[in-house]
Amino acid sequence: MSFLFALALMAGLAVLLGAVLGWAAIKFKVDEDPLVDKIDAVLPQTQCGQCGYPGCKPYATAIANDEAPINQCPPGGTDGIHKLAELLGKEFIPFDDGGGAAEKPRAVAVIREDVCIGCTLCIQACPVDAIVGAAKQLHTVIESECTGCELCIAPCPVDCIDMVVVGENVNTWKWRYPVIQLKQVH
Amino acid sequence: MNAQIFPFHGGVHPPEMKDLSNRSPIVAMPIPARLSIPLQQSIGNIAQPLVSVGERVLKGQMLAAANGNISAAVHAPTSGQVIALDAQAVAHPSGLTQSCLTLASDGLDEWIAREKFDWRAAMQRGDAKAIREYVQNMGVVGQGGAVFPSHLKLISREPLDTLIINGAECEPYITCDDRLMRERAIEIVAGIAIVRQLLNAKQVLIGIEDNKPEAIEALRTALMGCGFSAQVVVVPTLYPSGGAKQLIKLLTNIEVPSGVRSTDLGVQCFNVATIYSIYAALEHAEPVISRVVTLTGNVEKPCNVEALIGTPIDDLLKFAGLKSPSDCIYGGPMMGFTLPSTQVGLTKAGNCIIAMDAANFPEKPREMPCIRCGECAVACPQELQPMDLYWFARSKNFGKAQERNLFDCIECGACAYVCPSSIQLVDYYRFAKSEIWDAERAKKSADTARERHEFKQFREEREKEEKAARLAARAAGQSVSARAAPKPPVGEVAATEASVAPIADGDDKAAKIRAAMARAAAAKGETPASSAAAPAIDADKAAKIKAAMAAAAAKKAAANTPAAHNPTDVAGAGLPQDTVAKPAIDEEKAAKIRAAMAAAAAKKAAKVAGETAPVVEPVIAGVENPVEAVVEKPAMDEEKAAKIRAAMAAAAAKKAAKAAQSDKDAQ
Ligand code: SF4
Ligand code: SF4
Numbered sequence A: 001m002s003f004l005f006a007l008a009l010m011a012g013l014a015v016l017l018g019a020v021l022g023w024a025a026i027k028f029k030v031d032e033d034p035l036v037d038k039i040d041a042v043l044p045q046t047q048c049g050q051c052g053y054p055g056c057k058p059y060a061t062a063i064a065n066d067e068a069p070i071n072q073c074p075p076g077g078t079d080g081i082h083k084l085a086e087l088l089g090k091e092f093i094p095f096d097d098g099g100g101a102a103e104k105p106r107a108v109a110v111i112r113e114d115v116c117i118g119c120t121l122c123i124q125a126c127p128v129d130a131i132v133g134a135a136k137q138l139h140t141v142i143e144s145e146c147t148g149c150e151l152c153i154a155p156c157p158v159d160c161i162d163m164v165v166v167g168e169n170v171n172t173w174k175w176r177y178p179v180i181q182l183k184q185v186h
Numbered sequence B: 001m002n003a004q005i006f007p008f009h010g011g012v013h014p015p016e017m018k019d020l021s022n023r024s025p026i027v028a029m030p031i032p033a034r035l036s037i038p039l040q041q042s043i044g045n046i047a048q049p050l051v052s053v054g055e056r057v058l059k060g061q062m063l064a065a066a067n068g069n070i071s072a073a074v075h076a077p078t079s080g081q082v083i084a085l086d087a088q089a090v091a092h093p094s095g096l097t098q099s100c101l102t103l104a105s106d107g108l109d110e111w112i113a114r115e116k117f118d119w120r121a122a123m124q125r126g127d128a129k130a131i132r133e134y135v136q137n138m139g140v141v142g143q144g145g146a147v148f149p150s151h152l153k154l155i156s157r158e159p160l161d162t163l164i165i166n167g168a169e170c171e172p173y174i175t176c177d178d179r180l181m182r183e184r185a186i187e188i189v190a191g192i193a194i195v196r197q198l199l200n201a202k203q204v205l206i207g208i209e210d211n212k213p214e215a216i217e218a219l220r221t222a223l224m225g226c227g228f229s230a231q232v233v234v235v236p237t238l239y240p241s242g243g244a245k246q247l248i249k250l251l252t253n254i255e256v257p258s259g260v261r262s263t264d265l266g267v268q269c270f271n272v273a274t275i276y277s278i279y280a281a282l283e284h285a286e287p288v289i290s291r292v293v294t295l296t297g298n299v300e301k302p303c304n305v306e307a308l309i310g311t312p313i314d315d316l317l318k319f320a321g322l323k324s325p326s327d328c329i330y331g332g333p334m335m336g337f338t339l340p341s342t343q344v345g346l347t348k349a350g351n352c353i354i355a356m357d358a359a360n361f362p363e364k365p366r367e368m369p370c371i372r373c374g375e376c377a378v379a380c381p382q383e384l385q386p387m388d389l390y391w392f393a394r395s396k397n398f399g400k401a402q403e404r405n406l407f408d409c410i411e412c413g414a415c416a417y418v419c420p421s422s423i424q425l426v427d428y429y430r431f432a433k434s435e436i437w438d439a440e441r442a443k444k445s446a447d448t449a450r451e452r453h454e455f456k457q458f459r460e461e462r463e464k465e466e467k468a469a470r471l472a473a474r475a476a477g478q479s480v481s482a483r484a485a486p487k488p489p490v491g492e493v494a495a496t497e498a499s500v501a502p503i504a505d506g507d508d509k510a511a512k513i514r515a516a517m518a519r520a521a522a523a524k525g526e527t528p529a530s531s532a533a534a535p536a537i538d539a540d541k542a543a544k545i546k547a548a549m550a551a552a553a554a555k556k557a558a559a560n561t562p563a564a565h566n567p568t569d570v571a572g573a574g575l576p577q578d579t580v581a582k583p584a585i586d587e588e589k590a591a592k593i594r595a596a597m598a599a600a601a602a603k604k605a606a607k608v609a610g611e612t613a614p615v616v617e618p619v620i621a622g623v624e625n626p627v628e629a630v631v632e633k634p635a636m637d638e639e640k641a642a643k644i645r646a647a648m649a650a651a652a653a654k655k656a657a658k659a660a661q662s663d664k665d666a667q
């Protein structure tokens, strides 16, 4: 009798706890994968699609699902790969040779204003709304918001958008890594 | 009768080298012919220029206004003409350029009309804000080297416990504060009285190192009978006793913990030169247009000169008699940096210029590995572990370095001074700090980019929904005549100059481009490659292809067409001509495309206006952008809008045609 009772009790408990767990899974469901957000936080948010995904978040999702290698983001640079490797506990892998994915200096788009016909195509292409303008009006790029993704270059029917490399200025200049002098060989 | 002092940890005592220059009184430097005045002369935002090239300015006239709270104004040091406003080399270790105003002095040194500011009345009104603004507009910044805008330090919510006046001047070679205290003690004391009153300070302590007995004497004399109690505290000569934290500890025994501002502990620190500037600004309405600077080292007559801000360093060195060409240090030998060029102008931060001679500045010995002797930790006045910081900075382990309070390091160089392995420790700290700052900047811009991208996605989604809703509404109200159709919702329209010309929807625009291209092709007598309404191809793509085609056609046409008299007659009759200069072709082509587009648009708009009121679909262009004022535009009467549009387009077409014509004529 007591054996049956114990069995029933256990079964009952199992059902109850199962229900609680099930309820908790629904109630406390995490909408977004925290890993995706963490990866997304490391990506440079250029939204350029050079990784083969339509933006940084989709690439982050692909990495989180182990569908993409971590060396596909050129704007992130080698540093970015290092950060991803550290975050995911993976081995560092360099950019593919010949894959076209390589580091580039930071650049911003500049519209040649005398050529712009005001077609608004670049506005629609810009992932971060860094271009202001209206139909048949001059368009211009807000430099501080441009991520340098180059997505506005191709749509321009009159090819009036150039990428201009942003140099350092006094306020963004970095001290160089102190040169380690080599031993003199006599 | 000296007050008690409380030694700080560490410190070093390098050769003082002050007797080179401390015996020569301050002399006024002659007005240079050309002054190069950087617009950024304080921490924070770069000042915004108020004058234009060619303008004549008077001495003391504001050349650039403070931009935001953490910024300070810049003034004309003498009268003359602004001859350039461009990027020029500035006194910065990078050797990079920055916006500078170049002033050609006229030698008249003519002051602008000055109006004295009655700060006492403002004080009585309790209008501390007006005083701070005035100080900011006078361009007063910390002249000890940090160039922190002084008005930010004149804020006090409650009475300040201790006001500390920093006359320590602990770095070797520098004697400008020493001379200033000796020669202008009365003014300094008057300045102290002002600041003391502004901050409602209970106690005033003036810290001066014991190697400046004359300055101590001068200030003590000036303080007698000044009407308030202030004490000159003599501190032992030990570098870096002039560091804010070190001086505070010396005089008050208060240790300012990491990440805490001294103000929160009831202590505020001002350099004597800054005090003098505050005095000159509030009592004589004199902005900061000059400063005392020590010229020393490898020069004939080391001295202290009162030089105008913007005076080229070259002129200063010539004045002091540079013995032989040598690199120069801007600032002191411990915390200064080697000037990349001596063409740069003096800034408000420039307290000392040292021409380096081989004897006192031998080549730096080769770095040896760290032997972890701990000497650096003994010397560090900030009680850090320099060897650990070095290790982490060197291995680029910036997180760890930050954990060990890298940002508490004041870059005093005491550690590098004592290091038996001759490691240039400070270089590593500077490197690590700038890497960390850069990473933070990158993170910030990535965050804004993410936000903006997400907003754009959200906006596109919303637009789609709105469009669907509109279509549904239109389908429902099909029977109603077009004229009576409800006005389209004008939710957000990108404001700005586009207000008159309603923004065309993507399809609308694509159609216009297509129409223009078709016309261009037709006018040339070619068969259009595809019918104007190519339904199979995505509208955007079609437009692009057509645009490219039309561009090619236009170019071709331009190459053998003398003129396009009529915008609709883009290609014109093919009269062969000699080769035309290429830029001209491009321009002409662009003008023609524009003309064709405008004409097509005009025609279409006119037609539409004649038949039915067009449905204007607003396109939002960067509405969420903060710089763009977003204006809710009332829905304009459709017919009127269409007419205006037609008129505008026609005008544009005419203008473009004329431009094309005149271009042609010019050739
Ligand atoms: S390649 Fe471009 S879109 Fe892809 S993750 Fe990098 S920045 Fe984002
Ligand atoms: S302006 Fe061009 S390059 Fe810059 S973010 Fe927008 S689409 Fe990319």
Ligand code: SF4
Binding pocket: B369, B370, B371, B372, B373, B374, B375, B376, B377, B386, B387, B390, B415, B418, B419, B420, B421, B422, B423
């Ligand atoms: S003084 Fe130099 S050698 Fe000694 S522990 Fe510090 S860094 Fe290392």
Ligand code: SF4
Binding pocket: B376, B379, B380, B381, B382, B383, B384, B385, B386, B389, B408, B409, B410, B411, B412, B413, B414, B415, B416, B425, B426, B429
């Ligand atoms: S430079 Fe930095 S680490 Fe070195 S002694 Fe000065 S405060 Fe300490």
